[in-house]
Amino acid sequence: MMLLSVLLILLVLISLWAVMTPLLLRAAIGLAATSALLTMIMYQLGAPLAAVFELSVCAGLISVVFVSVVSLTHRLPLKEFMKRRQSRIKRFIFLPLLLVAALAIMLTIKLPFQLQLPAADKISDVRVMLWNIRRIDLFGQIMALLAGVYGVLILFRGRKTDGD
Amino acid sequence: MTYLLLFIPFAILILINLFPREKRTEPAFWLGLAVLVFQAGAVVASQFGYWGTILTSQLESVFGFNLQLYKMGHVLVMASALAGATALLVARATLKNKRDRFNFVGLLLVSLIGINGIAMVTDIFTLYIFIEVTALATFILIMLNREQAAFEGAFKYLIMSVVATVLMLAAVSLFILIGGGTSFLDVKMAVISDPLAYTALLLFLCGLFIKGGMVPFHGWLPDAYSSAPTAVSVWLAGIVTKASGIYALIRLMVIFGGLEPLQNIMLTVGAASIVIGALAALGQKELKRLLAYSSISQMGYIVIALGSGTVLGIFAALFHFFNHTLFKATLFANVAAVEEQTGTQEMEKLGGLAQKMPITGLTSAIASLSTAGLPPLSGFWSKLLIIIALWISGHYFFAAVAVLASVVTLAYFLLLQRQAFFGLVPAALKEVREAGPILLIPAVFLSLLIVVIGLVFPFMIQMVLR
Amino acid sequence: MILEFSFRFDQFSIFIASSIAIFTLLIGLYALIFMKGNRASGQFLVYFFLNCFFAIGAVLANNLILLLFFWESLLLTMFGMIMVGGRESYKTAIKAFIIIGITDLCMMVGIALTGQLAGTFTMSAISVSTAGLGGFAFIMLMIGALAKAGAMPFHTWIPDAASDAPLPFMALIPGALEKLIGIYFLTRVSLELFKIEPASWASLLLMIVGAVTIIFAVLMALIQKDFKKLLSYHAISQVGYMVLGIGTALPVGIIGGLFHMINNALYKSCLFLTGGAVEKEAGTTDLTKLGGLAWQMPVTFACFVVAALSISGVPPFNGFFSKELVYDGALERGWIFYAVAVAGSFFTAASFLKLGHAAFLGRSDTKSKEAPWPMLLPMVVIAAACIIFGVYNTLPIDRIIAPILGSHALEGHKFSGLPANMFLVLMTLIVLAGAVLNHLYGVKKSGKAIGAADHIHYAPVMHSLYDRAEKKIFDPYEIGMKLANVAARILYGIDRFVDWFYEVFTVRIVLLFTSLIKWAHSGNISTYVIWSLVGSIAVLVMAWR
Amino acid sequence: MVIDQLFWLFFMTFILLLIEGFYCVTVTYNLFRILIGLEVLIKAVTLFVIAAGYLSGHLALAQSIVITIIVIEVVVVVVAAGIILGFFREFDSLNVKNARRMKG
Known part of the structure; x- marks a missing residue:
């Protein structure tokens, strides 16, 4: 419980950093760190398979995509950057305040009801769950990936080319 | 049959990619059309109980999917076949680049699989997956031409779609927490017994409202519709947003229809969509944007019918759902024809096209009047049934809203007709001629359906309502 | 259900x-x-x-x-x-x-x-x-x-x-x-x-609508200068008689209203058909340009005369009998309705005298010939029907219209044949005679001889009266006609107001809302996200239980 | 009671992450940062699903759902990145003001 609380607090803080940092590259790295923390939480909760996915796909693949997008888009000149930064600070300064306020409100109110939890599931093996019970989800995943392939083919093509 | 509806498009999707690069566009078109014809044929055949016995039993052992196709799903599958065929034909006529045409067929098949999945799901998380698959294919379809505006439209759609995802998945996790499962049966048990699960259901409905573009969740819809290539607009307006938002709503309302507060939400959201969509459409200057707002308004009719909480209301909602596919696909096909022949879709630059393009003018008039709910066209019957359903269930105010908004509907369509199809022909359009047969075939076919259904329906109603 | x-x-x-x-x-x-x-x-x-x-x-x-x-x-x-x-x-x-x-x-x-x-x-x-x-x-x-x-x-x-x-x-x-x-x-x-019962508010409402329609439209018709427009106002006016008749909720009024309905359909379509023949052959329907067509298009003229006599309620044409029945019913419910109906009859006759005189009599400037037979045939058939339904009115009333009410409602009364109330017939004849006199008077005072049809169209009543008004201000006839004229103008204003209400006012209000909604769609994605968040919260609050 | 407290803990984290994400999406002027905000939102939901599975003892179900969510998330991010790149090529900027041309 103690460890879990620390991890959750860290999760909030790191994602806050990812959102607030002025540099896009740092934001991408912050997001990868958030994913890594989420992985640890999942592991703590006893969900190692999902944790592996989170680590490899979100912390790995998505970060690669993000970093390449950041590197493909050019940086602003320093003067422009500083100007933007000032306006950013003005706009984002309220976020930590908002978070603190929300936290304070939620800490004062207790859970207004008792949770009524269902009976535990008979199937505890993820593989059985995914491959036998929820096979249709796998089919959906394949279709989503196919759409992603089309997306890469169409969107990452250079500027508009004429003809086939 | 349930498996075939997923696997035949999938197999064709693989097949068209196996052709050599230079020769694949034509076969892709014809195979795509064949899939849609199969869909329509399957629905008709299943009415006679033909498919269930022959093929399903053998396939069942191979794929253990939890899918079921109810009678309701037939409407969606049929509508998607009609809208898809129209979109394919329009794409063939309007997309100039061969590669674009090929990719269009592929993405259409992906989203078709998503829609067929939506028609058959029995699990709320699987429903989300198929909605997302449809949406993913649609983002890419919108950017098919990679026009400047399309990036804006697609990005807005994507952002709102992720917001919807967040709402829906939060709901799913609450269902897991309380119901211990995500199948419709588990969800129903949880919602009846626990207020937290009930809140989760509301969150899920909000997600569906975003996907279906209901007021005030509709911000992305006009931009996405009007920035997409017209062939994609046919597909988007004809079926995609309706399948992923509205059909899922109908499905959930069939399961949870008895809950009083849900009906109030449906009525309020529906009425807001009807009124705001219609009023906004009145002020539009582009054909596609006008049709987009009109879609919002028409979706409002479907949702308000769900709010009546009666069987007649749900039947009316499904009927209007189907009718909307008919007339919106016709109208977008007409827009494609106009755009193809004149090079613009801004109403101020158009005029007098009924003289130059008589068939396009006539079909668009039929479709517009059907949208406005004028007899003897099919739109009249669905609107009438919606109003009757509202009236019978005692929602007089909402019935009045529905009736009055149809006046505004009429107004903006008359405006459209006057600016685009009647009046004087501008000097720039003197040389305009009727569009080619590829664009006319779907428009004529669909408007014939509108008229025939409108004329036949009064004699069918006893049979249908039973 | x-x-x-x-x-x-x-x-x-x-x-x-x-x-x-x-x-x-x-x-x-x-x-x-x-x-x-x-x-x-x-x-x-x-x-x-x-x-x-x-x-x-x-x-x-x-x-x-x-x-x-x-x-x-x-x-x-x-x-x-x-x-x-x-x-x-x-x-x-x-x-x-x-x-x-x-x-x-x-x-x-x-x-x-x-x-x-x-x-x-x-x-x-x-x-x-x-x-x-x-x-x-x-x-x-x-x-x-x-x-x-x-x-x-x-x-x-x-x-x-x-x-x-x-x-x-x-x-x-x-x-x-x-x-x-x-x-x-x-x-x-x-x-x-x-x-509805004879004493109910619904009946009264119908009768008021009928009476207002009669007098309003016929006054409008009186000042028209176009063949078709004049007829179209009469098309409105005649509805008043039917509504008045049915509104009485008395058997005699209802039968009169229904009989008038079929009569009106006959003579009004016949009148429009003659108007069409004139338009086709003479090339115009403007009464200032028409004249002397009677000798060039005799069959059309004959049909016009029959239909015009019918609509004016001259015996023994069909319009006379149905109007008598309506008068009978109206008089029973209140003299004011009767008075309005008779006044309507007067103006109808006056305007048709004007129309016929201007279009078919007088000197002709144009060379027209008779319309082809497929156009004449419907006119002749309908005109013949006008006469038949008048002379043999037993046929439509007893055979067709009276059974609609059922025998118990009729209580043994018979409504066909000559009108029962001779006082009403007398009144009608007096009014018709008055209309003819009025016409002759108007034509004479318009400044030219009777044959000067191209001059009469300029509102035979108003123009001559305006000339006379300087000399004989207190002439009761003139004052009466002036009032009628003023009433016509006021009613015209109301007519335009109704038009404005339909076409301008409603549209303005709607467009105001439209521009508001358009302004709200600013194209800013964060606005849209906030809308949907607020919407979600609203949904949660609304459906809380 | 422990379960309730744990649930409340996860719920608070979930809400805080949602606030961060939505704030980022609505306030920023940079398209890329909107994407970061969306990612934070999806992370929040992923955490909540796993927590729900853990608390109710349906961890297997929650895990299989999370795996699917992650796969879909990747595709969404890739498509969004493609849109952003295309946007950059068109406008030579990532400013969201360029994406306000369609209005009314």
Whole structure:
């Protein structure tokens, strides 16, 4: 419980950093760190398979995509950057305040009801769950990936080319 | 049959990619059309109980999917076949680049699989997956031409779609927490017994409202519709947003229809969509944007019918759902024809096209009047049934809203007709001629359906309502 | 609630349906020739016969919803037929569409309410009282029926259509067919669905609407200077007699109203057909340019005379008998209604004297020839029917109209043959004579000889009076005519106001909201995200339990 | 009672992450940062699903759902990145003001 609380607090803080940092590259790295923390939480909760996915796909693949997008888009000149930064600070300064306020409100109110939890599931093996019970989800995943392939083919093509 | 509806498009999707690069566009078109014809044929055949016995039993052992196709799903599958065929034909006529045409067929098949999945799901998380698959294919379809505006439209759609995802998945996790499962049966048990699960259901409905573009969740819809290539607009307006938002709503309302507060939400959201969509459409200057707002308004009719909480209301909602596919696909096909022949879709630059393009003018008039709910066209019957359903269930105010908004509907369509199809022909359009047969075939076919259904329906109603 | 769609074949509905079929046939023959050479003649004829189909469907329907289906389909064909008229006709078509569309919506509300109150939509099974909500339903249904028939204040599209739409349209739709089905439905509503009593407010309301329509439209007609426009105002005015007759809720009035309905359909379509023949042959319908056509188009002139005598209520033509019955009923309910009806009769006669004189008599400037036979045939047939229905009025009244009410309602009375009340006949004759004198007086005082038809059209009443007014200010005749003139002007203002309300005011309000909504869609994605978040919270709050 | 407290803990984290994400999406002027905000939102939901599975003892179900969510998330991010790149090529900027041309 103690460890879990620390991890959750860290999760909030790191994602806050990812959102607030002025540099896009740092934001991408912050997001990868958030994913890594989420992985640890999942592991703590006893969900190692999902944790592996989170680590490899979100912390790995998505970060690669993000970093390449950041590197493909050019940086602003320093003067422009500083100007933007000032306006950013003005706009984002309220976020930590908002978070603190929300936290304070939620800490004062207790859970207004008792949770009524269902009976535990008979199937505890993820593989059985995914491959036998929820096979249709796998089919959906394949279709989503196919759409992603089309997306890469169409969107990452250079500027508009004429003809086939 | 349930498996075939997923696997035949999938197999064709693989097949068209196996052709050599230079020769694949034509076969892709014809195979795509064949899939849609199969869909329509399957629905008709299943009415006679033909498919269930022959093929399903053998396939069942191979794929253990939890899918079921109810009678309701037939409407969606049929509508998607009609809208898809129209979109394919329009794409063939309007997309100039061969590669674009090929990719269009592929993405259409992906989203078709998503829609067929939506028609058959029995699990709320699987429903989300198929909605997302449809949406993913649609983002890419919108950017098919990679026009400047399309990036804006697609990005807005994507952002709102992720917001919807967040709402829906939060709901799913609450269902897991309380119901211990995500199948419709588990969800129903949880919602009846626990207020937290009930809140989760509301969150899920909000997600569906975003996907279906209901007021005030509709911000992305006009931009996405009007920035997409017209062939994609046919597909988007004809079926995609309706399948992923509205059909899922109908499905959930069939399961949870008895809950009083849900009906109030449906009525309020529906009425807001009807009124705001219609009023906004009145002020539009582009054909596609006008049709987009009109879609919002028409979706409002479907949702308000769900709010009546009666069987007649749900039947009316499904009927209007189907009718909307008919007339919106016709109208977008007409827009494609106009755009193809004149090079613009801004109403101020158009005029007098009924003289130059008589068939396009006539079909668009039929479709517009059907949208406005004028007899003897099919739109009249669905609107009438919606109003009757509202009236019978005692929602007089909402019935009045529905009736009055149809006046505004009429107004903006008359405006459209006057600016685009009647009046004087501008000097720039003197040389305009009727569009080619590829664009006319779907428009004529669909408007014939509108008229025939409108004329036949009064004699069918006893049979249908039973 | 079960929606059972059935049809109904009784005396009344079959009579109206067959009348519709006959009129469509005759005027269709006429339209074949008239529309020859028009680019859209094929389209027009399609709408024309579809219109007949829908009208017969509406008359025969025994279910209110089925009736609504056919009824609103008429809107579509009407729109199409006006559209065919040419470039300028679009505005008129839209106007007609909006007015009829809105009133049809009122009717839809009325039908829903009636169905709700009666528990069924089957017309033969409905019986509702006019108290409370039923009264509202009655008014809503009445609005639908009256708008179709073209009574005040739903008439403003008819004069516009007269100048824009093709003439066979005017002869059939506002002249005959819409009257038939409008009055048919009004009769069904007031006598069957609601069974209004002679002393009820509903009856009084109908009579007031009828009386106002009579006097209003006929005064408007008096100052028109165009053949078709003048006729179109009479098309409105005559509806007043029918509504007045049915509104009396007395057997004699109802029979008079129904008989007047069929008579009006006859002579009004005949008048429009002569107008069409004049337009086709002389090339214009402007009364300032017409004249002396009587010798060039004798058959047309003869038909015009018969129809004009009928509409003015001269014995022994059919209009006389039906008007007498209506007068009888009106007098029984109150002298004021009778007075208005008789005044209407006076102005009708005056305006037709003016019209006939201006168009057919006098000197001719144009060289016209007689219309071809397919155009003449319908005119002659209808004119003959006017005479037959007048002289042998036993045939339509005893055979067709009286059985509609049922024998117990008639209480052994007989309404055919010569009018029972000789006082009324005398009054009518006096009024007609007055109209003739008035005409002669007006012509004489217009400054030229009687034959100067091209001068008379300039409002035979007003112009001569204005000349005289400087010398004889206190002439009671002149004061009376001046008042009539002022009333006509005021009514014209009201007419324009109603028009403004439909076309400008409502549109402005709607456009204001439209621009507000457009402003709110700023294109900013964060706005849209915030909307949906606020919407979600609103949904959660609304449905909290 | 422990379960309730744990649930409340996860719920608070979930809400805080949602606030961060939505704030980022609505306030920023940079398209890329909107994407970061969306990612934070999806992370929040992923955490909540796993927590729900853990608390109710349906961890297998929750895991299989999370795996699917992650796969879909990747595709969404890739498509969004493609849109952003295309946007950059068109406008030579990532400013969201360029994406406000369609209005009314």
